Amino acid sequence: MSKGLKRLKKILHNEGLRFTSQREAVWNEIISSDDHREADEIYMAIRQKGISVSRATVYRTIDVLLKNNFVRKLDLGVGPSKFEHRIDSHHHDHIICIQCGRIDEFLVDQIEDLQDKVAKEYGFKLVRHIHQLFGLCENCQ
Amino acid sequence: MSKGLKRLKKILHNEGLRFTSQREAVWNEIISSDDHREADEIYMAIRQKGISVSRATVYRTIDVLLKNNFVRKLDLGVGPSKFEHRIDSHHHDHIICIQCGRIDEFLVDQIEDLQDKVAKEYGFKLVRHIHQLFGLCENCQ
DNA sequence: TCCTTATTGAGATTGAGTCTCAAAGAAGTT
DNA sequence: AACTTCTTTGAGACTCAATCTCAATAAGGA
Missing domain, CATH: 1.10.10.10 (Winged helix-like DNA-binding domain superfamily/Winged helix DNA-binding domain)
Structure with a gap:
C-alpha cells in the first residue's frame, strides 16, 4: 500500500x-x-x-x-x-488553449508575492486563488 | 440617447x-x-x-x-x-470574500506584465485571463 | 404599408452536480 | 465468528443555471 x-x-x-x-x-x-x-x-x-x-x-x-x-x-x-x-506536486497555475483544450502549468514566484501584497492591501486573509491564462497555443494560432 | x-x-x-x-x-x-x-x-x-x-x-x-x-x-x-x-472602466481583477461575498477590484501592472511573459514563454497568444483571489475580508476574519 | 427576417417568450430541455433512502458493508465489541 | 452500530453505496430523482424550440411578434428597409 x-x-x-x-x-x-x-x-x-x-x-x-x-x-x-x-x-x-x-x-x-x-x-x-x-x-x-x-x-x-x-x-x-x-x-x-x-x-x-x-x-x-x-x-x-x-x-x-x-x-x-x-x-x-x-x-x-x-x-x-x-x-x-497533488501528490508530489508543488503549487502552480494554468495556461489553457481555448482552441484545443491543452493545459500547461506555470508558476511565477513574483506573481504569488504580488498576490499576497494585494490581499494585505485590501485587508483580506488569503485562502486560495485562481489564475488562469486563456489563449491560443503554438499549434492553434 | x-x-x-x-x-x-x-x-x-x-x-x-x-x-x-x-x-x-x-x-x-x-x-x-x-x-x-x-x-x-x-x-x-x-x-x-x-x-x-x-x-x-x-x-x-x-x-x-x-x-x-x-x-x-x-x-x-x-x-x-x-x-x-465595462463602460468607463479599465481592466481589473477581483478579490472575493468567501464568507460575505464582497467583491473588490484590483489591478497590478506588474502582474499583467508577468502574465504576458508567461504566455510568451509557453508560445501562447494570450486572449484573456482570470485572476481571482479568495479569502476573508476584514469584517469576516 | 408591405415584406422579409430577426427577436421574443413560455416552457421544455440540457447537463453538471447533489440528494434520497433502502440495502450493503466497515469496523469495533463481545 | 457473530453481533451491533453507523457510514457508505447506488439508482435514479432532483436542482439549478443556462440554453433551446418554435410559433407569434415586431424591426426596419423598400
Whole structure:
C-alpha cells in the first residue's frame, strides 16, 4: 500500500469515515495520471477496469480528497470541472488553449508575492486563488 | 440617447441585428449599476420597472454585450455567473470574500506584465485571463 | 404599408452536480 | 465468528443555471 494511500486511510479513520473499495478505486484512478480530468472520465476509467462504482460515489470521494488537499479542482468556466492530484506536486497555475483544450502549468514566484501584497492591501486573509491564462497555443494560432 | 447606447445601436446594425426595446432595457439596467450582478437579478430589476422581458432574452442580450466587450462575465466557481459593465472602466481583477461575498477590484501592472511573459514563454497568444483571489475580508476574519 | 427576417417568450430541455433512502458493508465489541 | 452500530453505496430523482424550440411578434428597409 502506497504512502499516500496510507495517509488517506489514516485521515478517513480520524474523521470517523470508512475505507471502502470504492474510495480506494477512485484514489488509485486519480493518482494514476497527471492529466486534468473530469469526474466522468475518472468514473468511466474505473468502470473500464471492471470495478463497480457509481457516479455519485466518484463525486463524493473527490469531495473527500478535495477537503484533504489530495486533489485540486479546476473550474475552466465552461464544461465540467477538471481534477488533478497533488501528490508530489508543488503549487502552480494554468495556461489553457481555448482552441484545443491543452493545459500547461506555470508558476511565477513574483506573481504569488504580488498576490499576497494585494490581499494585505485590501485587508483580506488569503485562502486560495485562481489564475488562469486563456489563449491560443503554438499549434492553434 | 447615451454615447454607449448609440455605439450599441450601431454595432447591432452592422451585424444585421435589431435594436429592440428589450435589448435597450437590458442595456439600461446593466449600465445603471457598478455592482457585480447575476442574470436573474438583472432580469428581476427590469421586470420591477414594469418592462416586459423574459429570462431567455436577458441571457441572449448579455451574450451580445459580452461579445462586444460592453460587459464582462465573472464566474466565481459557485452559483450563477455575475456580470459587470465595462463602460468607463479599465481592466481589473477581483478579490472575493468567501464568507460575505464582497467583491473588490484590483489591478497590478506588474502582474499583467508577468502574465504576458508567461504566455510568451509557453508560445501562447494570450486572449484573456482570470485572476481571482479568495479569502476573508476584514469584517469576516 | 408591405415584406422579409430577426427577436421574443413560455416552457421544455440540457447537463453538471447533489440528494434520497433502502440495502450493503466497515469496523469495533463481545 | 457473530453481533451491533453507523457510514457508505447506488439508482435514479432532483436542482439549478443556462440554453433551446418554435410559433407569434415586431424591426426596419423598400
